[in-house]
Amino acid sequence: MGVSENTKGLILAMASSAFIGASFILKKKGLKRAGAAGTRAGVGGYTYLLEPLWWAGMITMIGGEVANFVAYVYAPAVLVTPLGALSIIVSAVLAHFLLKERIQKMGIVGCVTCIVGSVVIVIHAPQEHILNSVQEIWVLATQPAFLVYVAAALSLVLTLVLHFEPHYGQTNILVYLGICSLMGSLTVVSIKAIGIAIKLTLEGVSQIAYPQTWFFLTVAVICVVTQLNYLNKALDTFNAAIVAPVYYVMFTTLTIIASVIMFKDWSGQDVSSIASEICGFITVLSGTIILHATKNEETSTQAGTVTWYIRDSMKGSEDERLLTLHNSDYPEP
Numbered sequence: 001m002g003v004s005e006n007t008k009g010l011i012l013a014m015a016s017s018a019f020i021g022a023s024f025i026l027k028k029k030g031l032k033r034a035g036a037a038g039t040r041a042g043v044g045g046y047t048y049l050l051e052p053l054w055w056a057g058m059i060t061m062i063g064g065e066v067a068n069f070v071a072y073v074y075a076p077a078v079l080v081t082p083l084g085a086l087s088i089i090v091s092a093v094l095a096h097f098l099l100k101e102r103i104q105k106m107g108i109v110g111c112v113t114c115i116v117g118s119v120v121i122v123i124h125a126p127q128e129h130i131l132n133s134v135q136e137i138w139v140l141a142t143q144p145a146f147l148v149y150v151a152a153a154l155s156l157v158l159t160l161v162l163h164f165e166p167h168y169g170q171t172n173i174l175v176y177l178g179i180c181s182l183m184g185s186l187t188v189v190s191i192k193a194i195g196i197a198i199k200l201t202l203e204g205v206s207q208i209a210y211p212q213t214w215f216f217l218t219v220a221v222i223c224v225v226t227q228l229n230y231l232n233k234a235l236d237t238f239n240a241a242i243v244a245p246v247y248y249v250m251f252t253t254l255t256i257i258a259s260v261i262m263f264k265d266w267s268g269q270d271v272s273s274i275a276s277e278i279c280g281f282i283t284v285l286s287g288t289i290i291l292h293a294t295k296n297e298e299t300s301t302q303a304g305t306v307t308w309y310i311r312d313s314m315k316g317s318e319d320e321r322l323l324t325l326h327n328s329d330y331p332e333p
Contacts, residue, residue: 017083028235030052085118088244091245113283120283145262179226186219193213
């Protein structure tokens with residue numbers, strides 16, 4: 001008896017999450033080595049391109065994305081998408097053991113909250129509409145509502161890149177990951193169009209001659225390159241155990257919003273399903289707040305204090321004073 005289509009999709013999705021979660025750690029270790037030998041990626045350096053460990057992470061991530069892409073061919077999105085949350089767990093566990101980035105209890109609560117909220121969103125998400133050509137996607141992509149979303153997303157990306165990145169990029173994780181997630185939501189649309197084109201072409205209905213196919217391919221390449229650049233900066237600047245879940249939450253949220261606008265997913269849904277999705281969004285946002293609070297606490301601990309007990313010999317052995325020096329003015333090695 002052969003393996004069912006859904007089982008194939010399930011195995012591919014789980015493998016994808018494992019690869020992507022591990023890739024965060026491999027790339028982080030590569031970025032650390034590259035930063036020690038040259039200019040850090042967080043301040044504009046590209047020495048990580050000469051680091052084999054970074055390339056190992058890059059190849060692992062590509063393998064994970066390919067597995068995820070193929071999983072959607074065999075299984076519905078409602079099964080594949082929630083399993084992306086497994087990459088958060090993989091990344092956090094590996095960061096704990098390999099990068100010595102200890103996860104605090106509230107950090108675990110934040111991760112679990114994010115995962116629960118994301119799963120709720122996906123469980124109540126509507127079924128995808130069947131699309132039979134790239135031209136059908138082009139019609140959806142050029143409708144006014146989605147064009148407004150694209151304009152808003154690109155405007156936010158330019159604002160983050162030109163204004164917020166120079167001032168807050170090194171201190172606020174939402175700057176780099178906001179750019180990644182906004183571009184990622186546009187990537188999904190393009191990748192879906194490319195996937196349909198490949199599937200139809202393999203079935204004998206060639207989509208290669210359509211200019212829309214090449215347009216979506218160009219958009220996907222530009223968006224992916226932008227995502228990788230700013231994801232590298234985020235990993236080099238912030239704790240990998242925090243980058244992974246926040247990126248997952250933001251990317252999933254924006255992707256669902258883009259899908260709702262473009263494919264009109266909420267049309268035909270009942271009120272309870274829409275309400276459940278909104279509750280899922282609130283849960284995800286709550287988890288993000290918890291993660292940020294944990295990050296701030298961890299940063300404080302890393303900045304830390306150095307404490308000595310100084311015994312005053314002139315006043316006797318019982319008289320001790322506490323001297324505390326804060327090292328917050330010095331950069332972390």
